[in-house]
Amino acid sequence: MKISNCFLPVILILLSACSTENSRHYDAQKLLAEKCAKCHNLDMPPKTYEDEKAPPMMAVAFHVKDFMPVRNPADKKPAFVAFVTDYVLHPAASKSFCDKQSLESYGLMPSQKGNISRPELEAVAEYIYDTYTKEVFLKKMQEANAFARLPEGERLARTYGCFSCHDTAGRKVGPSFSDIAGRYRDAGRISESIENGSRGKWPESRNIPMPPRHDLNASVCRILASWILEQKRP
Ligand code: HEC
Ligand code: HEC
16 A cells, blocks of 8 residues: 555656646547537536536536545546546446436436547546636636626627727727717718728728628617717717
C-alpha cells in the first residue's frame, strides 16, 4: 500500500503530461460535437430540455465532478478524465453517477467503443472538464440575464451582427446609431436602408457598402429602425 502511494504522484504527473499531449493533438471541441452531440445537448445552459436522449453535457460534467470521490483536489481532473473515458467505452448502471430514476428514463448509454478512440476520448474528457465549469455557467447566466433586459431593438441588432460595423455612439466601419438617428426623422427610411443596404450616403464610410438584409422581415427592420431613432443624442 505504502509503495503504491509513493508512485501515485509519478503516475499523476505522467497522466497530466499525456493529457496535455492529447489536447494538442486533437480538436476536442469538434470531436465532442461529432461524437457526443447526437445524444447530449452541448449548450451551457441548454436552450431546451425537450426530446432529450441523454442528460445535457453540462449536467453530466457537474454531477460527475460533484460526486467523484477524490480526497486531493489535484486528483480531480485526472480522476474525471479516467472515469469519463472508461464510462464511454464500458458503460454500466453500477458505475453511473446518474440517479436511478434518470437512468431508467434515459436508458443506459450505449458503449461508444469503435466510434471514438481512447486518446480521442481523453482529449474530449479534458475539454469537458475545462469547459463545463460553475464559473463559466454563472458568467453565461449573467450575460443571458443582461441580454434579456435589453430593449428588443438592441437585442435584434446584437443578434443580427449590426454591432460588428456599428456602435451606439462611436463610429466604426459604419456611422454610429446616434448619428443615423440625428439625420433621419422617419423610421420608414431607416427600415428601407436596413432591408436594401446602403452606399455612399455617409462620406466617412468611404463608399464601403452596407450589405442588404433581405433575409430580415419588415417587422424586424421596423423594430430595428425605431430603436435606432431612439439613440438620438439628447
Ligand atoms: C447514443 C447516445 C449517446 C451518445 C452518442 C453518447 N452518450 Fe453519453 N450518455 C447517454 C445516455 C442515455 C446517458 C445517461 C445514462 C447513463 O448514465 O448511462 C449517458 C451518460 C453519459 C455519462 C455518464 C454520466 C453519469 O452520471 O455517470 C458520461 C460521462 C457520458 N455520457 C459521456 C459521453 C461522451 C463524452 C460522449 C461522446 C464521446 C457520449 N457520452 C456519447 C447517451 C449517449
Ligand atoms: C459589414 C458592415 C455592416 C453591417 C454588418 C451593418 N452595417 Fe449598417 N452600415 C454600414 C456602412 C458602411 C454604412 C454606411 C453606408 C453608406 O455610406 O451609405 C451603414 C449604414 C447604415 C444605416 C444608414 C443608412 C442610410 O440610409 O443612411 C443604417 C440605418 C444601418 N447601417 C443599420 C444597420 C443595421 C440595423 C444593421 C444590422 C442588421 C447593420 N446596419 C449592419 C455597415 C454595416
